[in-house]
Amino acid sequence: MLNPSEYPVQLVQPDGHRVLAPEHAALVADVGPEQIRALYQDMVLTRRIDTEATALQRQGELGLWAPLFGQEAAQVGSAHALQADDYVFCGYRETAVAYCRGVPPGDLTRLWRGAAHHCWDPHAVNMTNPNIVVGSQGLHATGYAFAAHMDGADIATIAYFGDGATSQGDIAEALGFAASWCAPVVFFCQNNHWAISEPVQLQSSTPLAHRAYGYGMPGVQVDGNDVLAVLAVTRQAVARARFGGGPSFIEALTYRMGPHTTADDPTRYRSDAETEQWARRDPIDRIRRLLELEGHWDDEFARHIAEQADDVAHLVRTATIGMPDPAPTELFDHVYNTPHPLITEQRREYLEYLTGDPGWSSAPPEGVSR
Ligand SMILES: Cc1ncc(C[n+]2csc(CCOP(=O)(O)OP(=O)(O)O)c2C)c(N)n1
Numbered sequence: 001m002l003n004p005s006e007y008p009v010q011l012v013q014p015d016g017h018r019v020l021a022p023e024h025a026a027l028v029a030d031v032g033p034e035q036i037r038a039l040y041q042d043m044v045l046t047r048r049i050d051t052e053a054t055a056l057q058r059q060g061e062l063g064l065w066a067p068l069f070g071q072e073a074a075q076v077g078s079a080h081a082l083q084a085d086d087y088v089f090c091g092y093r094e095t096a097v098a099y100c101r102g103v104p105p106g107d108l109t110r111l112w113r114g115a116a117h118h119c120w121d122p123h124a125v126n127m128t129n130p131n132i133v134v135g136s137q138g139l140h141a142t143g144y145a146f147a148a149h150m151d152g153a154d155i156a157t158i159a160y161f162g163d164g165a166t167s168q169g170d171i172a173e174a175l176g177f178a179a180s181w182c183a184p185v186v187f188f189c190q191n192n193h194w195a196i197s198e199p200v201q202l203q204s205s206t207p208l209a210h211r212a213y214g215y216g217m218p219g220v221q222v223d224g225n226d227v228l229a230v231l232a233v234t235r236q237a238v239a240r241a242r243f244g245g246g247p248s249f250i251e252a253l254t255y256r257m258g259p260h261t262t263a264d265d266p267t268r269y270r271s272d273a274e275t276e277q278w279a280r281r282d283p284i285d286r287i288r289r290l291l292e293l294e295g296h297w298d299d300e301f302a303r304h305i306a307e308q309a310d311d312v313a314h315l316v317r318t319a320t321i322g323m324p325d326p327a328p329t330e331l332f333d334h335v336y337n338t339p340h341p342l343i344t345e346q347r348r349e350y351l352e353y354l355t356g357d358p359g360w361s362s363a364p365p366e367g368v369s370r
Pocket residue numbers: 093132133134135161162163164165166192194195196256260
């Protein structure tokens with residue numbers, strides 16, 4: 001059972017030693033050295049994709065980027081607990097989840113370059129596109145989960161959101177509805193300790209996971225920099241959802257090592273000491289130490305991972321720079337499913353602007369007011 005833990009669930013300590021936690025260790029008893037290496041590889045590669053995307057933004061190739069640096073274990077561990085037919089509803093920082101769902105790395109930057117309204121085909125990977133409206137994905141996930149439940153589909157949905165999002169009405173409504181209607185949804189909160197410049201202590205005076213009980217669902221706190229512990233608790237919550245047990249809430253304690261986005265300067269609101277403290281709990285170093293301690297680390301593996309990282313970074317860079325610019329009027333496509341008079345009018349005005357014909361004084365079409 002997921003229960004209100006006094007301590008976050010942990011299976012591997014920052015120094016790489018295992019923790020004696022039989023109940024949760026049993027949930028990942030099948031995860032042997034090869035799978036641990038695979039988890040390690042996904043964390044290294046997604047960190048590298050993230051670093052490359054940040055560099056691309058600094059070089060003017062992307063408009064904005066929201067780095068995941070530091071949160072690799074929370075994302076990779078939870079994504080590995082999902083099946084292909086489960087559905088993921090994300091925010092804007094879930095690059096590693098997208099990678100693990102099978103999104104081609106060359107698609108990850110498309111929206112951030114302004115080359116389209118989307119990054120990837122959501123239907124191909126059962127995962128929504130980056131979503132900036134903080135907390136809204138909680139409602140989308142709950143609605144989808146409830147519909148799946150009514151259809152008799154034994155799938156789970158998972159909503160990824162941050163600590164700051166827990167202060168949003170959308171998340172509160174989603175938690176209330178999901179608990180009342182037994183919707184098969186996992187609320188996966190990455191508590192990275194900051195909502196832009198707002199520390200988590202200002203969002204809640206209790207651990208975020210404890211809030212789950214007030215809504216009527218189990219909540220668990222997990223060391224979000226421990227990929228095995230995250231995999232364990234997410235497997236448990238997903239199984240509960242899939243087999244009719246209803247929603248759960250996971251609070252993954254992690255840390256955003258970089259800026260909120262490339263438009264942010266974290267040195268203005270947080271101390272170096274805090275960042276250094278979290279650097280010592282790095283999720284990738286921890287698994288490298290575990291592999292070393294247990295005799296599954298060797299130079300050839302290290303070289304292989306380094307090559308893979310170089311390759312994926314190169315792929316992301318060339319794909320990004322090679323993305324064709326969209327036609328300016330694509331801005332108006334897909335706003336609504338069917339034509340809308342206001343959008344039609346705005347499109348016409350924009351075209352006039354682009355072609356140098358002011359046309360601003362022309363009367364709006366019937367039914368449209370300015
Ligand atoms: C509804 C809404 N309100 C405000 C914002 C502005 N905003 C963007 S990110 C953010 C902070 C979110 O913090 P958190 O939920 O902790 O996620 P994190 O960025 O740390 O991953 C805010 C307030 C927004 N995008 N949407």
